[in-house]
Amino acid sequence: MKTLHIDYSKCIGCETCEFVCRFVHSTPRIMMTRTTDGLMMPLYCRHCEDPNCARVCKQGAITRDAHGAMVLEPLKCRGCVSRACMLACPFAAMLETDKGVMLTKCDLCAERRGRGMGPACVDMCPCGAISHADASELAALDTPEARAAEALVLAHIRPGSGPSGAKGS
Amino acid sequence: MPAMNFNFLCPGPAAPAGRSVGIIGAGPSGLAAAGHLSCLGYQVEVYDKLPKPGGLMLFGIPGHRIPRQRIADATRRMEREHGVVFHPQTKICCSAPMFEEEGDHFCREVLGLKDLVMRHDASIICTGSWKSRRMGIEGEGLAGVYSGLEFLFPIRAARYASAKVKTPEVKGKDVIVVGAGHSAVDAAHGAVGLGAASVTMLYRRTAREAPCGSYEIERLKEMGVVWRELATPLKVLGSESAESLEARIGGEVETLPAQAVIAAIGEIATPPFAKELGLEEVRKGEVHWLHMTAIENVFVAGDALTGPSKIGKAIYSGLKAARSLANWLDLKAQNRLAEYAYDDLVAKDERFRK
Ligand SMILES: Cc1cc2nc3c(=O)[nH]c(=O)nc-3n(C[C@H](O)[C@H](O)[C@H](O)COP(=O)(O)OP(=O)(O)OC[C@H]3O[C@@H](n4cnc5c(N)ncnc54)[C@H](O)[C@@H]3O)c2cc1C
Ligand code: SF4
Ligand code: SF4
Numbered sequence: 098m099k100t101l102h103i104d105y106s107k108c109i110g111c112e113t114c115e116f117v118c119r120f121v122h123s124t125p126r127i128m129m130t131r132t133t134d135g136l137m138m139p140l141y142c143r144h145c146e147d148p149n150c151a152r153v154c155k156q157g158a159i160t161r162d163a164h165g166a167m168v169l170e171p172l173k174c175r176g177c178v179s180r181a182c183m184l185a186c187p188f189a190a191m192l193e194t195d196k197g198v199m200l201t202k203c204d205l206c207a208e209r210r211g212r213g214m215g216p217a218c219v220d221m222c223p224c225g226a227i228s229h230a231d232a233s234e235l236a237a238l239d240t241p242e243a244r245a246a247e248a249l250v251l252a253h254i255r256p257g258s259g260p261s262g263a264k265g266s
Numbered sequence: 267m268p269a270m271n272f273n274f275l276c277p278g279p280a281a282p283a284g285r286s287v288g289i290i291g292a293g294p295s296g297l298a299a300a301g302h303l304s305c306l307g308y309q310v311e312v313y314d315k316l317p318k319p320g321g322l323m324l325f326g327i328p329g330h331r332i333p334r335q336r337i338a339d340a341t342r343r344m345e346r347e348h349g350v351v352f353h354p355q356t357k358i359c360c361s362a363p364m365f366e367e368e369g370d371h372f373c374r375e376v377l378g379l380k381d382l383v384m385r386h387d388a389s390i391i392c393t394g395s396w397k398s399r400r401m402g403i404e405g406e407g408l409a410g411v412y413s414g415l416e417f418l419f420p421i422r423a424a425r426y427a428s429a430k431v432k433t434p435e436v437k438g439k440d441v442i443v444v445g446a447g448h449s450a451v452d453a454a455h456g457a458v459g460l461g462a463a464s465v466t467m468l469y470r471r472t473a474r475e476a477p478c479g480s481y482e483i484e485r486l487k488e489m490g491v492v493w494r495e496l497a498t499p500l501k502v503l504g505s506e507s508a509e510s511l512e513a514r515i516g517g518e519v520e521t522l523p524a525q526a527v528i529a530a531i532g533e534i535a536t537p538p539f540a541k542e543l544g545l546e547e548v549r550k551g552e553v554h555w556l557h558m559t560a561i562e563n564v565f566v567a568g569d570a571l572t573g574p575s576k577i578g579k580a581i582y583s584g585l586k587a588a589r590s591l592a593n594w595l596d597l598k599a600q601n602r603l604a605e606y607a608y609d610d611l612v613a614k615d616e617r618f619r620k
Contacts (some may be wrong), residue, residue, distance in 0.1 A: 109331045112578025117274070121587045128416070144289075218270035223323055223332050223577055225326045242488015 098165030099231050100144040101205065101216065102238050105246035107226035108135030114218035114227060118203075121217045121257035124194045126203040132253040140254065142167065142190035142203040150202075158203070166205035172197040189254050205229070269339030272301030280348075285595060288386035290358045290379075293321020295568025295584035296392030297341065302588035304348035311386070313349060313377065315357040317426045321394055323577065325422045326415065328452055333575050342489040356510050358382055358393075366597035379564075381537055388591050391543070392584060393571035395535040401444065405502030406529075408494040410416050414449035414530030421456050439525040444468050444499055446476035446483070450530035454491050457528070463508075465490070467524060468497035468513055502527055537570040547572070548575045555586035556592055 112129050119125040127141045127182040137251035140236035144167045150165060159182060182202070183191040194201050207215040214220075219227045228238060289296045292314040304310045315401060318324055319341045323332050344350040344469045356375045382389055398413030400406060407423060420431040432524070441462040443454045444470040457465045472495045474479045483493055494515055501512040511524040544560030548571060549555060557565045567587035568580040596604050 109327075113581055114578070116582035117585075120582055121275075128359065131479070132481070133575055134481040134484070137479075137480045165458040214274070218273050219273035221581065222297075223270060223336065225267045225270075225333060225336050 099205070099220070099229050100165065100235075101141055101203065102228045102230045102235060103141060104130060104228075104240070104243040105138055105225050105250055106240070106242035107224045108138055108222075108246075110156065110223055111137075111223060112137070113143075113221050114139050117217045117221045121209070122201075124192075124196060126200050126201055127190060127218060128194060130189075130250075130253065132249065136249060136253075138250045140189045140250075142186075143188055143207065144203075149187065150182040150191055153181040153185040155181075162204070162207060164205065164210060164261060166207060166210075167202070168204040168207060169200065169202045171198050174200060178201060182193075187255065188241065212254075267333055267336055269343055270336050272297045272315045272340055273305050275302055276305035278347070280305055280307035282309070282430070285309065285310070286314060286386045287591065288313065288382050288389040289392060289511065290382070290389065291321065291392035291568070291570065292316075292341070292352065293392060293393055293394050293568060293580065295394075295580040296321070296390070296583035297344070297569075297589075298346060298581040299390050299392060299449050299567060299588040300350050301348075302342075302585050303592065304344065304350050306591075309348045311358045312360055313353045313382070315355065316423075317354050319352055319354070320472055325419055326449070326452075326462035326544075328422070328498055329457065335525075357498055383561065383564060386563075387595060390557075390565040390567055390584075390587050390591060391537050391559070391570055392566075392568045394580075395533045397534045397573045398529070399448030399532045399534055401502055401531065403499055405508070407426045407504055408504050408508045410525055411502055411527045411529070414445065414453050414528060415533065417453050418449065418456060419529045421460075422544060434460070434526070436526050438463050440464045440466070440523045441526045441528065442466050442468060442499075442522060442524040442592070443528045443530055445530040445532070446471075446473075446478050447530065447532065448478060450528075451478045451482050451486065453528045453530045453587070454486055458489050458491065462526070462575060464492065466492040466524075468499060468515070469493075469495050469500050472496065478552075479594065499527075499529075506618055515545070533569075533572050535570050535575045537566065548596075556590040557583075558590065 108264045114127050114130050115125045118127050127139045129137055129139050130139050148167050156175055158170050159167055162168050190202060192201050193199060216229050218228045230238060270512060273329060283306055286306050287303050289308050289312045291301050292312050300310045300312050300465050316325060320337045323337055324334060359376045360378055397413050417434050420433050423431045433616060436457050437460060439462055443450050443458040454465050454467055469476055473483050474482060487493055497513050497515040499511055499513045502508050503510045503512060508524055508527050510521050511527055512521050548559055548566055557567055559566050567583040567589045569575055571583060
C-alpha cells in the first residue's frame with residue numbers, strides 16, 4: 098500500500114510535477130497553488146486510508162486498486178453537477194477538466210505502474226520532494242520542517258481552520 | 267536521495283532505433299528532451315559550454331534549493347544506462363563574438379551550428395536565456411555593478427574551476443539588489459553569505475506584487491536584508507567603481523551607499539542564430555511543425571524559445587519538442603510528410619546542406 102508524500106519544506110515551487118503529469122496524462126492531476134504570501138506549492142491526492150471522496154460518491158466511482166491507489170473509474174462516474182467528491186476532498190485533489198467525465202484525479206500513474214515504472218512526478222521533481230512511500234516509511238518523512246511547511250499550505254486551502262499565523266521553520 | 271530520472275518515460279534501456287540527435291544545452295529542457303529521445307532508442311549527444319550538465323539548475327539556483335547530487339546522479343544514469351553522450355565545455359557557436367555571456371570562458375571547443383546539424387538526423391536548441399537585462403541608467407558601466415547572473419554564476423561555478431572564475435568581492439560592502447524575482451532573492455541571499463556589510467533590496471512595486479512572494483521577503487528580512495518598495499534606481503554614482511546609488515523611493519529621491527549594485531531584473535534569450543532560425547516566428551506559433559525552426563531538422567525548446575520561465579515549463583517544452591521531432595522523423599522515414607500541413611513557412615534551408 099503505497100501513497101504519495103510531498104515534503105513541502107523541500108519544494109521550491111518549480112511546477113515540474115504538474116507539467117510532467119500533464120505530459121504523461123494530458124490533463125494534470127496535481128495542481129500548483131499560490132498562497133497569499135506568494136508560496137507556490139502543488140496540491141495532491143494522499144490516497145487516504147478512509148477517503149471522503151469515495152464515501153460521498155453515490156456511483157461508487159472512486160475505488161482502491163490492487164496497489165492501494167484511489168482511482169477514479171470514468172465508466173462509473175456520471176460527472177454529476179453536485180461535484181460531491183470535489184467538495185469532500187480536504188486536500189483539493191479532485192480536479193475539474195474539460196474532457197470526458199469532466200473530473201480527474203491522481204491514480205499514482207496506474208498505467209505506468211503496470212509497465213514496471215513509478216509515478217512520473219516522483220522521478221522528475223528536481224528537489225526530491227516527492228516520495229512514493231509505503232505506510233511504514235511515512236513517519237520518517239514527516240519531519241518537523243515538513244509538518245510546518247504543510248501547515249502553511251493547508252491553512253491556505255482551508256481558510257479559518259488551520260493555524261493561519263504559522264510560518265515555516 | 268535517489269537521482270532525478272530524465273528517462274522516466276521508459277522502464278529501462280531501449281533497443282537502438284538507428285537515429286542520431288544532437289541537443290545543444292544541458293539545462294532542464296535539454297535533459298528532458300535527451301531523456302525522452304534516448305527512451306526511444308535514439309543515439310543522443312548533448313553539447314554544453316559548461317563543465318557539467320544541469321544548466322541553471324546547477325549554475326544559477328543555489329545548492330540548498332536543488333541538491334546537486336540529485337542532478338549529477340541523474341546525468342550519470344543517462345550516460346551509463348541510456349547511452350547519452352555528453353560533450354561538456356563545447357560551445358555551439360554562431361556569428362556573435364565569444365566571451366560575451368556568462369560561462370563562455372569555460373569552453374574548450376567551439377563547433378558551428380552547421381557542423382552539428384550535418385552530424386545528426388535532427389537537433390534541438392535548448393540554450394536557455396542567459397543575457398541579462400540592463401537597468402539603462404547612468405553609471406551602470408562602473409565596476410561593482412553586476413547583473414543577477416554575473417553575480418550568481420561565479421559563486422556557483424567557483425567549485426568547478428576556481429582558477430577561472432572570480433567570486434564577486436562584497437565582503438564588508440554595502441550591497442543593493444534591484445528586483446524581486448528568483449534571481450534577486452538568490453543574489454541577496456548570496457551577498458549575505460559572502461559577508462556584505464548591508465544588503466538592501468529595491469523593488470519598483472510592493473511586496474504583495476513581488477514575483478518571489480512576500481514569504482521569501484520575510485525570510486530575507488529575518489536574515490537582516492532591508493526591503494525598500496516602490497523604489498526605482500536613477501543613477502549609480504562613483505568615480506571608478508560604484509560608491510552610491512540614487513533612487514526614487516516612494517516619491518522622494520534618496521542617495522544610498524552602495525559599493526556593489528546587483529541588477530537582477532531578468533534575462534533575455536540569446537539562442538545562437540536567432541534570426542536565421544526564424545525564432546520570432548516559432549514564438550508566435552507561425553510554423554506548421556511544433557517547435558521546428560526555419561531549418562527543417564532543427565528544433566528549439568525551453569527558455570531559449572519562451573524567454574525566462576521556470577524549470578517545470580522548460581521541462582515540458584523539452585518533452586514536447588522531443589515528441590514533435592520523433593513524429594517528424596517517423597513520417598519522414600515513411601515518406602508521409604506531404605500528408606501533413608507542412609508548407610513554405612518551414613523553409614528548406616540550402617545553406618545547411620552539403
Ligand atoms: C538565479 C536564478 C534562480 C532561479 N530560480 C528558479 C526557481 O527557484 N524555480 C524555477 O522553477 N526556476 C528558477 N529559475 C529559472 C530556471 O532556472 C530556468 O527557467 C530553467 O533552468 C530554464 O531551463 P533551460 O533548459 O531552458 O535553460 P538553462 O537551464 O539556462 O540551460 C541552458 C544550457 O545551455 C547551455 N548553453 C547556452 N548556450 C550554449 C551554446 N551556444 N553552446 C553550448 N551550450 C550552450 C548553457 O551552458 C546551459 O547549461 C531561476 C533562474 C535563475 C537565473
Ligand atoms: S503520481 Fe502520476 S498521476 Fe499522480 S500526480 Fe504524480 S504524475 Fe500525476
Ligand atoms: S516538482 Fe518538486 S519542487 Fe517542483 S513544485 Fe513539484 S514538488 Fe515542488
